[in-house]
Amino acid sequence: MKKILIIFAAFLSQSLAAAGNIQDARKEYDAGNYKNAYDILILEYISLSNEVGEKNNLLDAYRTEIQKLEEEQKRLSARGLQRGAVNEEAERVWKEAWSLQRTAIHEKSGMERDQLLLDAIDLFREITLDYPDTARAAEAQYRIGRLYYRYIGNRKKGYEEFLKFIHSYPYAETKLIKDANKCITEYEKRN
Numbered sequence: 001m002k003k004i005l006i007i008f009a010a011f012l013s014q015s016l017a018a019a020g021n022i023q024d025a026r027k028e029y030d031a032g033n034y035k036n037a038y039d040i041l042i043l044e045y046i047s048l049s050n051e052v053g054e055k056n057n058l059l060d061a062y063r064t065e066i067q068k069l070e071e072e073q074k075r076l077s078a079r080g081l082q083r084g085a086v087n088e089e090a091e092r093v094w095k096e097a098w099s100l101q102r103t104a105i106h107e108k109s110g111m112e113r114d115q116l117l118l119d120a121i122d123l124f125r126e127i128t129l130d131y132p133d134t135a136r137a138a139e140a141q142y143r144i145g146r147l148y149y150r151y152i153g154n155r156k157k158g159y160e161e162f163l164k165f166i167h168s169y170p171y172a173e174t175k176l177i178k179d180a181n182k183c184i185t186e187y188e189k190r191n
Contacts (some may be wrong), residue, residue, distance in 0.1 A: 044117035090131035092141065101143070105151060117147050128168075135148035142176045149183050159187040 021044040028037035097120045104116035120143075127140035142165050149158025162180040165172070 002144070021095055038134075039118045086131055087134050090127050090134040090136045091129075093123050093127050097127070097140070101147065114152060117151055121147050138165070138172035139176060141168060142172065142180060145180060145183070155190075158167040159184060 009020035013053045020039050025037040025040040025044075028040060029032075036191070072133055093120065100116050100123065104108050104113045104120065108116055122142045124140040124147075128144070131137060145158050145161035145165055147158075151159075162184050165180050166177065166184070170177075
């Protein structure tokens, strides 16, 4: 045990010379209190191991986020967009979808109305797929569910889109989440 303590203390003192506990362990060792020296070193080792584990977890989280950003940047570069232009492009698509939706609901009827609503849904879907990290993405997914459920009359499809909204955007605007949950509950009660 003495030999292990000497090697262990030497290793720790070289790599962690600043640690005050190593000095305490040396004093205990020099005084012949090998068990106390061992306990001090083991506690320091466990503490440092926990810190290393936490830092490794943090590094993994950063690595994952960096990879996501790099993939998004590649995707945007492939489309010829710079990061700042993404929000502008999402906003442009949003305005176009909103305009189609408004025109369909307030000015059209029948098949023409339904086609405009489907066109609006396609544009809202474009936002969720091409610009998922923009401020408009959550509401775009909500709008898809709402248009299917309330205006097109395809309640099953609306229900599915609302579930996707709740799952993908749990921190979306409270009013939207409440309405989506209301429609989900209503659908589940009827079916």
